[in-house]
Structure formats: C-alpha cells, structure tokens
Amino acid sequence: MKKEYIYILITYIVMQLSGIIGIPVVAALGIYVFHESKAQMAHIALPSWIVISFIAALIIILPLYKKSIRNQEERISPMPIGQSLLWAVGGIFMAFAAQYAGAIIEHLIGVNAASENTDRILALIESLPLVVIVSSIVGPILEEIVFRKIIFGSLYKKFSFNISATISSLLFALAHQDITHLIVYTLMGFTFAYLYRKTGRIIVSTIAHVVMNTVVVLIQLSLTGQMHDQIKSVQGIIGGFFS
Incomplete structure (x- = not known):
C-alpha cells in the first residue's frame, strides 16, 4: 500500500477518535473564551467538533490523495x-x-x-x-x-x-x-x-x-x-x- 494511503487511513481514524479530546476543548473554549452558557455548549460542542474535524481531515486528505494518484498503476481503467x-x-x-x-x-x-x-x-x-x-x-x-x-x-x-x-x-x-x-x-x-x-x-x-x-x-x-x-x-x- 502506498505511503499516502497509509497517511490517509491514519488521518481518517484519528478524525473518528478525535472527539475524545476535541469535544471538551470546544466546550471549554465556548464557555471561557466566548462566554457561552454551559447548557449551550453541551448542546453544540459535539456537532461543532464534527464539522471542524471532518473539514480538517478533508483538507489534509485531499492533497495526499492527489499526490497518490500520480503515476499510479491501477487494475481499473x-x-x-x-x-x-x-x-x-x-x-x-x-x-x-x-x-x-x-x-x-x-x-x-x-x-x-x-x-x-x-x-x-x-x-x-x-x-x-x-x-x-x-x-x-x-x-x-x-x-x-x-x-x-x-x-x-x-x-x-x-x-x-x-x-x-x-x-x-x-x-x-x-x-x-x-x-x-x-x-x-x-x-x-x-x-x-x-x-x-x-x-x-x-x-x-x-x-x-x-x-x-x-x-x-x-x-x-x-x-x-x-x-x-x-x-x-x-x-x-x-x-x-x-x-
């Protein structure tokens, strides 16, 4: 498997698991930096992190994918x-x-x-x-x-x-x-x-x-x-x- 593919898989897996750290961080930022209520952050911390993590993963993965398709040999024409x-x-x-x-x-x-x-x-x-x-x-x-x-x-x-x-x-x-x-x-x-x-x-x-x-x-x-x-x-x- 190409090294770019391995990096992409790692990025995808990290994205899926990142909520363990990301959600509490988003909640803390909302409460202590943007002065949102705890109830509000409890409501939107998860969806906010989903948007952030998925878009971040896409930004990382697309260049890796583009690099991986150069001079590739595929069974599928x-x-x-x-x-x-x-x-x-x-x-x-x-x-x-x-x-x-x-x-x-x-x-x-x-x-x-x-x-x-x-x-x-x-x-x-x-x-x-x-x-x-x-x-x-x-x-x-x-x-x-x-x-x-x-x-x-x-x-x-x-x-x-x-x-x-x-x-x-x-x-x-x-x-x-x-x-x-x-x-x-x-x-x-x-x-x-x-x-x-x-x-x-x-x-x-x-x-x-x-x-x-x-x-x-x-x-x-x-x-x-x-x-x-x-x-x-x-x-x-x-x-x-x-x-």
Missing part, C-alpha cells in the same frame, strides 16, 4: 468522461435501489426500519445546521476515498471483485455504527464499489453517494419539519379549546 457522467446519474438510482432492497430484506427478517445513525445525524443537524455539509458532502467524499479508492482498490489488486467489495462494504457498514442496518449499508457500499470498478473513476461513486445522502437528509428534515408543524397545529387547537 478509467471510462471516458461522457460515459462516466451517465453512470454517475444512473448510479444515484442504483444507490437508492440498493438502499430499498436492503430495507426490504431487513423488513422480511424483522428489523425495525428506524435508523439510529439517521436519527443521530438529524439531531446533530437540528443542533447545528452546518452539520448538513458534513453529512451530505464532506463525509461521502472521505468515505469514497477511504472505503472505495483505498480499501476496495487495494483489495481488488489481489482478490476478485466480490471478495474485495464484500470486505470493503462490511467495513463501510460497520463504520456507520448502526449494526441493526448492516445489510442496507453493506448493499450500498457494494453498489458504490461496483460503480467505481465499472467506470474506473472514484468521482462517479462519490457523486452517487453525495446526491443520495443529500436527498435522504433533505427528505428526513422535511418530514421532521412537517411533524413539528402538525404538532404545533394540534397544540394550537387544544389551546383554543381550553382558552
């Missing part, structure tokens, strides 16, 4: 740009189809449709809207570089597509810390790996991943907003009866 763009668009629908297929399988075996990971992300976005940049753009970019370009790409040099895609997709699923929906995340990871292998361009799987995450987050936020509006309407009606 790049598809022409025009065809790649078509696959990028089609890949969006493939990603949603994989998510839907995974949800059906999970439903058949009795898995609750609610996702702890999605609920966690939505709660963070409500606390700090900037988190949507991480969940929709920065996160997917980092995940495609780490799980598809590096892990899948490195495995695919030695093993078959199925083995390489399965291992990298399982790691991708476990990284979401939502073991209940392991099937859904694994199928999505498998789909992104297929898009990368088919086109030879990591930008294709990245586009599909970014668009899928963005649409899912926007839909979830819209539904959450509608529920809040409905609750307010009910509270208004009840208040009218008892006024």
Whole structure:
C-alpha cells in the first residue's frame, strides 16, 4: 500500500477518535473564551467538533490523495468522461435501489426500519445546521476515498471483485455504527464499489453517494419539519379549546 494511503487511513481514524479530546476543548473554549452558557455548549460542542474535524481531515486528505494518484498503476481503467457522467446519474438510482432492497430484506427478517445513525445525524443537524455539509458532502467524499479508492482498490489488486467489495462494504457498514442496518449499508457500499470498478473513476461513486445522502437528509428534515408543524397545529387547537 502506498505511503499516502497509509497517511490517509491514519488521518481518517484519528478524525473518528478525535472527539475524545476535541469535544471538551470546544466546550471549554465556548464557555471561557466566548462566554457561552454551559447548557449551550453541551448542546453544540459535539456537532461543532464534527464539522471542524471532518473539514480538517478533508483538507489534509485531499492533497495526499492527489499526490497518490500520480503515476499510479491501477487494475481499473478509467471510462471516458461522457460515459462516466451517465453512470454517475444512473448510479444515484442504483444507490437508492440498493438502499430499498436492503430495507426490504431487513423488513422480511424483522428489523425495525428506524435508523439510529439517521436519527443521530438529524439531531446533530437540528443542533447545528452546518452539520448538513458534513453529512451530505464532506463525509461521502472521505468515505469514497477511504472505503472505495483505498480499501476496495487495494483489495481488488489481489482478490476478485466480490471478495474485495464484500470486505470493503462490511467495513463501510460497520463504520456507520448502526449494526441493526448492516445489510442496507453493506448493499450500498457494494453498489458504490461496483460503480467505481465499472467506470474506473472514484468521482462517479462519490457523486452517487453525495446526491443520495443529500436527498435522504433533505427528505428526513422535511418530514421532521412537517411533524413539528402538525404538532404545533394540534397544540394550537387544544389551546383554543381550553382558552
């Protein structure tokens, strides 16, 4: 494995673990430097550090990634740009189809449709809207570089597509810390790996991943907003009866 890949993996792992130190530091800065209340900092320290750490990791990783692709020898040959763009668009629908297929399988075996990971992300976005940049753009970019370009790409040099895609997709699923929906995340990871292998361009799987995450987050936020509006309407009606 290239040394740049190793540095990227180290950066990604450090980013994932950095909250142990970063969150208390952000909270302390907010309280003692910016004179925010402890309650406020307890509410926004975690999402603030997520935004800071992910963007910092992206700033470190992108130059390393750019350096790693110079004079590289890959088993995957790049598809022409025009065809790649078509696959990028089609890949969006493939990603949603994989998510839907995974949800059906999970439903058949009795898995609750609610996702702890999605609920966690939505709660963070409500606390700090900037988190949507991480969940929709920065996160997917980092995940495609780490799980598809590096892990899948490195495995695919030695093993078959199925083995390489399965291992990298399982790691991708476990990284979401939502073991209940392991099937859904694994199928999505498998789909992104297929898009990368088919086109030879990591930008294709990245586009599909970014668009899928963005649409899912926007839909979830819209539904959450509608529920809040409905609750307010009910509270208004009840208040009218008892006024």
